[in-house]
Amino acid sequence: MREVAILGIGQVPVGEHWNKRLVELAGDAVFKALEDAELKRVEALYVGNMMAGQLDKQSHLGALISDWVGFRGIEAMTVEAACASGALALRTAMVAVGSGLVSSALAVGVEKMTDTSPRETTAALATAASADWESIHGVTFVGLNALIMRRYMYEYGWKHEDFAQFSINAHANGAKNPNARFQSPITKEIYKKAAMIADPINLMDASPMGDGAAAAIVVPADLIKGQKGKPVIRIAGSAVATDSLAVHDRHDPLWLAAAEKSANEAYRQADITPNDIDFFEIHDAFSIMAALSLEACGFAERGQGPRLALDGEIGPEGKVPLATMGGLKARGHPVGATGMYQIVETVLQLRGEAGPAQIDDVSIGMAQNIGGSGATIITHILKAE
Amino acid sequence: MREVAILGIGQVPVGEHWNKRLVELAGDAVFKALEDAELKRVEALYVGNMMAGQLDKQSHLGALISDWVGFRGIEAMTVEAACASGALALRTAMVAVGSGLVSSALAVGVEKMTDTSPRETTAALATAASADWESIHGVTFVGLNALIMRRYMYEYGWKHEDFAQFSINAHANGAKNPNARFQSPITKEIYKKAAMIADPINLMDASPMGDGAAAAIVVPADLIKGQKGKPVIRIAGSAVATDSLAVHDRHDPLWLAAAEKSANEAYRQADITPNDIDFFEIHDAFSIMAALSLEACGFAERGQGPRLALDGEIGPEGKVPLATMGGLKARGHPVGATGMYQIVETVLQLRGEAGPAQIDDVSIGMAQNIGGSGATIITHILKAE
Numbered sequence: 001m002r003e004v005a006i007l008g009i010g011q012v013p014v015g016e017h018w019n020k021r022l023v024e025l026a027g028d029a030v031f032k033a034l035e036d037a038e039l040k041r042v043e044a045l046y047v048g049n050m051m052a053g054q055l056d057k058q059s060h061l062g063a064l065i066s067d068w069v070g071f072r073g074i075e076a077m078t079v080e081a082a083c084a085s086g087a088l089a090l091r092t093a094m095v096a097v098g099s100g101l102v103s104s105a106l107a108v109g110v111e112k113m114t115d116t117s118p119r120e121t122t123a124a125l126a127t128a129a130s131a132d133w134e135s136i137h138g139v140t141f142v143g144l145n146a147l148i149m150r151r152y153m154y155e156y157g158w159k160h161e162d163f164a165q166f167s168i169n170a171h172a173n174g175a176k177n178p179n180a181r182f183q184s185p186i187t188k189e190i191y192k193k194a195a196m197i198a199d200p201i202n203l204m205d206a207s208p209m210g211d212g213a214a215a216a217i218v219v220p221a222d223l224i225k226g227q228k229g230k231p232v233i234r235i236a237g238s239a240v241a242t243d244s245l246a247v248h249d250r251h252d253p254l255w256l257a258a259a260e261k262s263a264n265e266a267y268r269q270a271d272i273t274p275n276d277i278d279f280f281e282i283h284d285a286f287s288i289m290a291a292l293s294l295e296a297c298g299f300a301e302r303g304q305g306p307r308l309a310l311d312g313e314i315g316p317e318g319k320v321p322l323a324t325m326g327g328l329k330a331r332g333h334p335v336g337a338t339g340m341y342q343i344v345e346t347v348l349q350l351r352g353e354a355g356p357a358q359i360d361d362v363s364i365g366m367a368q369n370i371g372g373s374g375a376t377i378i379t380h381i382l383k384a385e
Numbered sequence: 386m387r388e389v390a391i392l393g394i395g396q397v398p399v400g401e402h403w404n405k406r407l408v409e410l411a412g413d414a415v416f417k418a419l420e421d422a423e424l425k426r427v428e429a430l431y432v433g434n435m436m437a438g439q440l441d442k443q444s445h446l447g448a449l450i451s452d453w454v455g456f457r458g459i460e461a462m463t464v465e466a467a468c469a470s471g472a473l474a475l476r477t478a479m480v481a482v483g484s485g486l487v488s489s490a491l492a493v494g495v496e497k498m499t500d501t502s503p504r505e506t507t508a509a510l511a512t513a514a515s516a517d518w519e520s521i522h523g524v525t526f527v528g529l530n531a532l533i534m535r536r537y538m539y540e541y542g543w544k545h546e547d548f549a550q551f552s553i554n555a556h557a558n559g560a561k562n563p564n565a566r567f568q569s570p571i572t573k574e575i576y577k578k579a580a581m582i583a584d585p586i587n588l589m590d591a592s593p594m595g596d597g598a599a600a601a602i603v604v605p606a607d608l609i610k611g612q613k614g615k616p617v618i619r620i621a622g623s624a625v626a627t628d629s630l631a632v633h634d635r636h637d638p639l640w641l642a643a644a645e646k647s648a649n650e651a652y653r654q655a656d657i658t659p660n661d662i663d664f665f666e667i668h669d670a671f672s673i674m675a676a677l678s679l680e681a682c683g684f685a686e687r688g689q690g691p692r693l694a695l696d697g698e699i700g701p702e703g704k705v706p707l708a709t710m711g712g713l714k715a716r717g718h719p720v721g722a723t724g725m726y727q728i729v730e731t732v733l734q735l736r737g738e739a740g741p742a743q744i745d746d747v748s749i750g751m752a753q754n755i756g757g758s759g760a761t762i763i764t765h766i767l768k769a770e
Binding site for chain 1 (some may be wrong): 386406408432434435437439441442444445447448451452455457458459460462463464465466467472473477480481483484485508509511512513514515516517522595609624626627629630634642643670714745756757760761
């Protein structure tokens, strides 16, 4: 495959967009990406989305969005792996361009979650888990993560408040991101006193729903290398790995095997180690997921994820800056769009365009998108060259 | 991209599989494909499915099916473009193998439609149409096709019975296919007296729902060419094109622009003309769709699709044998699986393994999968070499 780079990015603020339809949100992100890339047209469009069939009564988003943005006729499709659908859109665009099939492709992640009742949205989200072994019992995603977190605390001796820093860091970073759903910092006091959702997960451990869309345009890296003033943000690593949907069926419910596998493959492709990563757009849907992801990706020893946070190493100045623009926790988690928000934010950092959220001296960023409770995990490594 | 071929195929009979879950149906097709290919493992798995999130309360099929068939860990995802999802699975597998990303990939289409009430299933199907312009008014897919058929009859002067041969041919062919949902021939009398569903579409114009799964294994063509006794069924052409979801928004509601575009691109890739096609697995979801597809793909003049059928040219001995194993009309239309059934049947014909349904002297077959009322159309051309 030829080398591939990201030429343009676009996003809409995560929020409750009751005045916009799903196709308009996606379109707004696409138009911004086209403007950013100074392109009028692409040859293919890949949509990351999980729940439009259920919540918007609209499948078939590929053709719909292509037509809406003025590209009627081009190749288009939706890709889905629950909450990891966003990163799949980038992955599919990368393979299409890398293979030589097309010379430009748009990846757009979009989800609309606030037009339906929280009960309906929660039920739709539960389709990411095993229908036969998990959701049939009525357990929600928060419930599943609560079981994992409780077991983790028991196994490794952590207290609930030891996870506080993941949330505090995300909100502090989100406060610097005009596209974040929540833009206020929180304190440890707020974390500790937050309402319990599913013990031990409280409101400050859980990422919020939201409507959103984010997009990126992928082209052959050679195309940009010749162009003056165009930053070359190369996709240096990209890997998908899977695991059982049902958590009970894993060899170790406290180990994200698919994160380990996809991260190691992405490191291999990029020819780097975790030490080379300048910042990590982590899938902090719940604080326990942040801890598990850090461990599986080689940033912390098994059971020691919270230690990094407690030691102050996950902030903008730390060893592994996490969720630099708010993460799922503060930017928000519009499920099928999240993976693309992570990519857009990684590109902003690598270009030095992250505004008040900018981290110094970054050239390699990693983004990891997790589907379900770890059954599909996609790792991307981007390099500014 | 390197050349790609189909090494193995598998399918389950289309029917009402109330004793099998969706993952079991998919697994059964996958196991048969693996046995047929004499392979123990593949590196990636792509699932074509439209409605599992809505009807089975189960998204995230890529990881689920990979795990079920014993491939926990491999790259996997779902691809969707409504009723064209099946062919997208093959297309995605082809690009993955063609690009060099993986050296073997499984494409499986699966749908379970009969565990829910017809009302629920019909509502889920309607998400393939435009939610904003079509389904919001309560129009079903049959309704949309009825509007198109009525207009077509008015424009070109055809009577309802002029379409009979599409249905008669499909059922005659389906009678020779042990995997078809309906295996009895019908007469013109039966066609004419069938119950009306949405005037002018009666029961014999419409394809039946069903549960089903079909799979194919894709590998580099070079891999097979060296192996004795292994037929080389090469994917010589593959193209996706799109159109507006809403029929009213097209320049001509009686012209499948996406069929024309994707067929022409597939012809170009395969370096052939429609005259070189030995048989055509057509997307005869409704008899009007068969007529429109024949015209857009260059087999008939505009408005003259039914003429080919009336002249006896669509039967196994005709100029363009259609739906050689029953088509959607008799084999059944388990939506997200249909595109893969078309591929499996094309391979069976090209291998000379179609049993009583076998057509003589075939070396080039075409399969076309249509999503919605023509908004996504995927054309594949397979060559026996």
